[in-house]
Amino acid sequence: MFLRLLYPLLFYLAPRILPRAIKFARLVWRLTFDKRVSIFLRALVPLAIIYIISPYDLLKDRLPVLGRFDDLIVLGLALLALTKFAPSDIVDEHMGRVPPSDRPEDKDPDKVVDGKSRLIDDE
Numbered sequence: 015m016f017l018r019l020l021y022p023l024l025f026y027l028a029p030r031i032l033p034r035a036i037k038f039a040r041l042v043w044r045l046t047f048d049k050r051v052s053i054f055l056r057a058l059v060p061l062a063i064i065y066i067i068s069p070y071d072l073l074k075d076r077l078p079v080l081g082r083f084d085d086l087i088v089l090g091l092a093l094l095a096l097t098k099f100a101p102s103d104i105v106d107e108h109m110g111r112v113p114p115s116d117r118p119e120d121k122d123p124d125k126v127v128d129g130k131s132r133l134i135d136d137e
Contacts, residue, residue, distance in 0.1 A: 041097065041105070041109060042096060042097070044108045045097070045100050045104070045105070051101070055095065055100055056096075058095055059089075061092070062088050063089070065085065065088050072084055072088075
């Protein structure tokens with residue numbers, strides 16, 4: 015019964031979620047190997063993956079809900095910390111976003127007058 019409802023839901027949501035998930039995975043991959051990001055932030059995701067693979071858990075599986083999902087919680091916190099604490103200009107660069115320009119030529123090019131100048135020293 016559950017699978018009968020799951021498959022149409024997956025086919026309905028996959029085109030919306032899958033491109034964002036791929037873009038986010040590519041961002042995490044690039045931030046993990048970018049030397050401009052702090053080594054502590056870059057180490058979070060590999061350490062979380064090692065934690066998932068290891069047989070030791072912080073919370074035992076006997077706990078009702080948290081014991082089963084502690085691996086996913088650790089991985090989610092590592093991904094969140096990497097993307098939020100990395101420098102925003104580096105994240106924007108890897109996401110392909112162009113920062114807004116403060117130059118007047120870019121805001122309204124019709125109001126900019128081209129000209130030349132030269133400095134005359136009076137002394």
